[in-house]
Amino acid sequence: MTVDLDGVVCAPLFGVNFGIHGTFLDPDGPPPAARLWPRWIGAPLDHLRFDPRRPVRGARDALERLAQRRRLVLLTGRRSDPSYWLRWHGIREFYSEIVVNRGPLKSAHFKLEQVRRLGAVAHVDDDGRTAQLLAQRAGIEVYLRDWPRNRELAFEPAVRRVADLEALADMIETEADRADR
16 A cells, blocks of 8 residues: 555645645546756755654554554655654654655656556555546545645545545555455
């Protein structure tokens, strides 16, 4: 299972998630080009944007529970390695791998490419644009972290809304318990 970072594990500043898009991408269209900053600008800007953030409520416990049932891979559209932040908050140990966007694709298409490469069967994200594209093109189950900015969109049936990581952990444990019976 691949897990997005910002808005899923890492709380947005001031509790408002501005990075969520209110429209979908054309699943058959070409990927839009990403705006790439030179590393000497991008790396310090990423630290200013992301280092002060805290994990969402219950993230550590939920990741621990999920890691007992799934192999977790952190899949982030960020262009800088969040390993320091993950260790600082005591959650690095729950991920078997960290995949950071170092290429020319924007986040949604980067994640589509990586989900396919990794052979993931599920993904957790907070961006409706990414969730819809993965449901349409990757053929996997997608869990959409509920935020006010993604509530008005009509998603593919493979997109399942979850209130947060704790609710996802509850759902997966319940489904696993049912399968064991």
